[in-house]
Amino acid sequence: xxxxxxxxxxxxxxxxxxxxxxxxxxxxxxxxxxxxxxxxxxxxxxxxxxxxxxxxxxxxxxxxxxxxxxxxxxxxxxxxxxxxxxxxxxxxxxxxxxxxxxxxxxxxxxxxxxxxxxxxxxxxxxxxxxxxxxxxxxxxxxxxxxxxxxxxxxxxxxxxxxxxxxxxxxxxxxxxxxx
Amino acid sequence: xxxxxxxxxxxxxxxxxxxxxxxxxxxxxxxxxxxxxxxxxxxxxxxxxxxxxxxxxxxxxxxxxxxxxxxxxxxxxxxxxxxxxxxxxxxxxxxxxxxxxxxxxxxxxxxxxxxxxxxxxxxxxxxxxxxxxxxxxxxxxxxxxxxxxxxxxxxxxxxxxxxxxxxxxxxxxxxxxxxxxxxxxxxxxxxxxxxxxxxxxxxxxxxxxxxxxxxxxxxxxxxxxxxxxxxxxxxxxxxxxxxxxxxxxxxxxxxxxxxxxxxxxxxxxxxxxxxxxxxxxxxxxxxxxxxxxxxxxxxxxxxxxxxxxxxxxxxxxxxxxxxxxxxxxxxxxxxxxxxxxxxxxxxxxxxxxxxxxxxxxxxxxxxxxxxxxxxxxxxxxxxxxxxxxxxxxxxxxxxxxxxxxxxxxxxxxxxxxxxxxxxxxxxxxxxxxxxxxxxxxxx
Ligand SMILES: Cc1ncc(COP(=O)(O)O)c(C=O)c1O
Numbered sequence: 001x002x003x004x005x006x007x008x009x010x011x012x013x014x015x016x017x018x019x020x021x022x023x024x025x026x027x028x029x030x031x032x033x034x035x036x037x038x039x040x041x042x043x044x045x046x047x048x049x050x051x052x053x054x055x056x057x058x059x060x061x062x063x064x065x066x067x068x069x070x071x072x073x074x075x076x077x078x079x080x081x082x083x084x085x086x087x088x089x090x091x092x093x094x095x096x097x098x099x100x101x102x103x104x105x106x107x108x109x110x111x112x113x114x115x116x117x118x119x120x121x122x123x124x125x126x127x128x129x130x131x132x133x134x135x136x137x138x139x140x141x142x143x144x145x146x147x148x149x150x151x152x153x154x155x156x157x158x159x160x161x162x163x164x165x166x167x168x169x170x171x172x173x174x175x176x177x178x179x
Numbered sequence: 180x181x182x183x184x185x186x187x188x189x190x191x192x193x194x195x196x197x198x199x200x201x202x203x204x205x206x207x208x209x210x211x212x213x214x215x216x217x218x219x220x221x222x223x224x225x226x227x228x229x230x231x232x233x234x235x236x237x238x239x240x241x242x243x244x245x246x247x248x249x250x251x252x253x254x255x256x257x258x259x260x261x262x263x264x265x266x267x268x269x270x271x272x273x274x275x276x277x278x279x280x281x282x283x284x285x286x287x288x289x290x291x292x293x294x295x296x297x298x299x300x301x302x303x304x305x306x307x308x309x310x311x312x313x314x315x316x317x318x319x320x321x322x323x324x325x326x327x328x329x330x331x332x333x334x335x336x337x338x339x340x341x342x343x344x345x346x347x348x349x350x351x352x353x354x355x356x357x358x359x360x361x362x363x364x365x366x367x368x369x370x371x372x373x374x375x376x377x378x379x380x381x382x383x384x385x386x387x388x389x390x391x392x393x394x395x396x397x398x399x400x401x402x403x404x405x406x407x408x409x410x411x412x413x414x415x416x417x418x419x420x421x422x423x424x425x426x427x428x429x430x431x432x433x434x435x436x437x438x439x440x441x442x443x444x445x446x447x448x449x450x451x452x453x454x455x456x457x458x459x460x461x462x463x464x465x466x467x468x469x470x471x472x473x474x475x476x477x478x479x480x481x482x483x484x485x486x487x488x489x490x491x492x493x494x495x496x497x498x499x500x501x502x503x504x505x506x507x508x509x510x511x512x513x514x515x516x517x518x519x520x521x522x523x524x525x526x527x528x529x530x531x532x533x534x535x536x537x538x539x540x541x542x543x544x545x546x547x548x549x550x551x552x553x554x555x556x557x558x559x560x561x562x563x564x565x566x567x568x569x570x571x572x573x574x575x576x577x578x579x580x581x582x583x584x585x586x587x588x589x590x591x592x593x594x595x596x597x598x599x600x601x602x603x604x605x606x607x608x609x610x611x612x613x614x615x616x617x618x619x620x621x622x
Contacts, residue, residue: 003224004567008560013620043559043575044589073589075559076619139559 007133008076011084011126016076021086025069027052033067034153036146040074040138047072047082047143051150053094053158062093063158068147075139077130082143084123089147094155100124101148107131108140201511203519204598212508213599215241227569230604235387235415235548235595236573237437240501244440247500248493259492260466274492277499278482281447284502285413285432286423293448293455293482294490298414299337301433301448302381304485305410306341307461309379310348318457320408324350326378329407331356331364331393332585333386336578338412342381351378358585362389362538369401377407384416384432388579388593389538390521390548392416395427403428408454414438418505418597419546420514430454436494441501445494448485455481462487505598513598520596520605521547527609533616537586547596550577552588553612555621561592564615570608 027033033052040046052067068086072078089097104124107116112132116125130140204212213219216239223229231239251273257266259274279289295301309322322328328342332355346353354372357365364382373380380402385392395411402409411432416422418439424432431450437443448455460467460478464487469477478484505513521542528534533554539545553561562574573593576583583589594608616622 002567004564007563008618017620044580044583045557045559073557075557077559079557133563136559136563 006129007136009126009129011123012076012080015080015083015087015123018083019079020083021068021070021090022083023069024048024050024071025067028054028066030054031066032154032158034150034157036150036153038142038146038149040078040142042135042138043075045072045074045078045139045142047074047078047146049082049143049146049150051147051154053151053154055158056093060093062095063155065089065092065094065097065151070143070146072143074142075136077127077136077139078142081124081127081140082146084127085143085147088122088124094151097151098148101144104144105141108137201509201515203516204512209516209599209601213601215243215504216599217242217245219599223569223571224567227567230568230570230607232594232596232600232604232608233571233573234418234438234597234600235577235593237443238418238440238597239599240440240442240497241504243504244442244497244500248442248497251493251496256493258489270492273496273499274490277495280499280502281495282449284506285417285434285449286425287449288452290480290482291449291452291455293485294495295433295446295448295485296444296491297437297446298412298433298435299446301446302337302410302412303341304448304461305431305433305458306345308458309408310345310351311459318459320378320454320457322346322349322351322378325376326351327354327374327376328352328379328381329354329356329372329377330380331382332358333362333364333389333391333582334381334383334579335387335412335414336580337414338381338383338410339581342379352376356382358389358582361540362386362391362586364391364393364398366394366397369397373401373405373407375405377402377405379408379410381410381412383412383414384422385414385419385546385548386538386579386582387415387548388550388577388582388591390545390550391538392544392546394544395429399428415546415548419517421510424449436498436501439501440504441498442494445491445498452481455485458485460484460487464488466490508598516598517547517596517600518542520600520602521545521549523602523605524549524594524596524609527605528612531609531613533622534612537583537588537591547600548593549595550591550593551612552586552591553615553621556615556619558590558592560619561612561615564618565592565608565611568607568611570604570611572608 031052031054033050035050037048049070053063054066056064070082107114108131110131116128118125127140130136218239221229255266255269257270259271278292282289282292309320311321356368356372359365399409409429411429413432413434417434433448435446467484467487469479535552537550558574565572576590
């Protein structure tokens, strides 16, 4: 496989087209949601992502990710990674979803050193090659960073008796993803 | 000094085959030009020859430039303008010779070139100075509420953001000249935008995104008619065709060494000595002062007034070697060579389905920075695909978001040629670009 095909695995190209979860939808009644807007000033890529959480139907403590809805513009890596994110985390209990984000980040930051655990990461394992391209790391993390940010606020909202609807947080990805 | 012979009728005109009469380099000549640039012989990825088409961002450096810096450092390295020892004297001499050489290269005298860190810093010195930020009495140039600063919609952020800031500080208003659909300034607008309230007209000589070369005489005439100061961003012109700033009659201009075979870390703010003399310093400290007491300080004349602190000495010396290198080849020949390549590049991409050029689609009044939008494929992916074949281009907004927005894009892929670029590289770029949409399933 050429370097290019290693980076652009067919799974990635497919997700870049399919864009699972694309389009901002309103959260169902009773659910809590929060938006995060992430922008990569280097290339102008942006994503607005809405994380929707609900209390678990079986009454367990952990809330569940009910939806990940997003819009934005960007390269195939950023579009595909956000699409994969949607596929992986919708339906997961929140602690598992945040664990997955950590797992993904560790893989992306490992510069191709960490063998991805496909059992855990599923389609996201296809992004292992991105770590070798320092200037693409931000692309792969864009949607996931937005998810992490939106999720924490959606969960906080869910647990608040009277949610305070504030303006959506806007932040640029100042975090050194390729550090 | 070693100023190249410039044809007065053609200064600041990209020329090229139809205008100048200078010939493009022959294949043998290009090979000889390239042999002086060590980096051009490297390979990329799976053994692909490097096709460096990103000189608009930064150019490569020839052995003469690398050697000049090393020779200086291995023989005469010292602090300049101080110390009585032999090395300090040699260093000062070489450093001031460099100033004269760079000044001569753009048709000015040596006291009309201020060393800066880069072009961006030069523009900030002017914009801050005019808003009499820092030390210095508000002189005749001071921006005030009610004044207007005019730029264009094709500016690099370096020639836009400092003016936005200056307006925010002073209450002046920022206005701009719009663009037509072909990527040229909409000069029908000129009389409406440049008025008696205009205090500054700051514009780029050549656009780093569109490649457009702007009609300096027309813009200078409009500014002069209303008594406005002219500030020229010459980053993409001075490296590519003969530019004589006095003949162009602009008040101030900026350019960077690293885009013209020189090192990073040095640029120039150049211009009329009486305008520089009216500008207050914005960075103060050592080297720029005459008399200092505990209470107050008097400043030196330009250029030293704007050069606080220890200057970039070895960089200046390397830049001297760079302008000598360009002059020896002939800026008119370099312009003709790039003109030929630009025509080939434009003709090549014109035939590609789903590829749109931002900027003029003919090489007339144009430099060889060609930005394209590939339908259905993000520029980052385009750049990665090209890199896989050893082709280095710039992707993104190239520090010019407004001009991208004007043409309905957020980012683009830019190929930019220079004296060492070849027809083979241009052809490889076009051929590879033609396969991008297929790979990403956009065709
Ligand atoms: C037209 C133009 N203006 C200004 C600049 C800024 O130059 P520098 O980054 O060297 O200050 C550039 C370089 O990208 C440019 O192309």
